[in-house]
Amino acid sequence: MDNLDVFSVRDLRTRSGDLLRDAERGQLALITKHGRPAILAVPFDRRLLEQGVHRALALTLFEQRQLTLAQAAKVAGLSLEAFIDLLEPLGLQGNRINILADTVRQGIPLPR
Numbered sequence: 001m002d003n004l005d006v007f008s009v010r011d012l013r014t015r016s017g018d019l020l021r022d023a024e025r026g027q028l029a030l031i032t033k034h035g036r037p038a039i040l041a042v043p044f045d046r047r048l049l050e051q052g053v054h055r056a057l058a059l060t061l062f063e064q065r066q067l068t069l070a071q072a073a074k075v076a077g078l079s080l081e082a083f084i085d086l087l088e089p090l091g092l093q094g095n096r097i098n099i100l101a102d103t104v105r106q107g108i109p110l111p112r
Contacts, residue, residue, distance in 0.1 A: 003064060004028040009038070028060060055086065062087075 005022050007029060022029045023043040031039040048056040058076035061067040073083035
């Protein structure tokens with residue numbers, strides 16, 4: 001999955017099709033006004049329906065390596081342990097050693 005695309009409000013006049021294609025591919029998009037973030041476009045997909053906005057956003061940004069494990073857990077509104085549990089059935093945990101190493105580097109106690 002690619003990183004998010006950035007569109008200005010002016011871009012939307014000529015590139016609205018690109019925004020829609022991004023959404024169809026499950027890609028987030030940022031819309032800016034006068035160079036400042038104004039809207040985060042989140043694809044309306046199965047993940048959003050099943051997980052809700054906060055969890056879907058956290059999972060996507062974690063998957064894209066835009067958020068650390070701890071940051072993604074916070075965005076999802078979950079404890080670190082609960083977020084790790086959420087990753088496993090979705091197949092997003094990758095190498096569990098990397099997840100635990102990320103946790104240790106941040107000085108967060110490991111789940112018991």
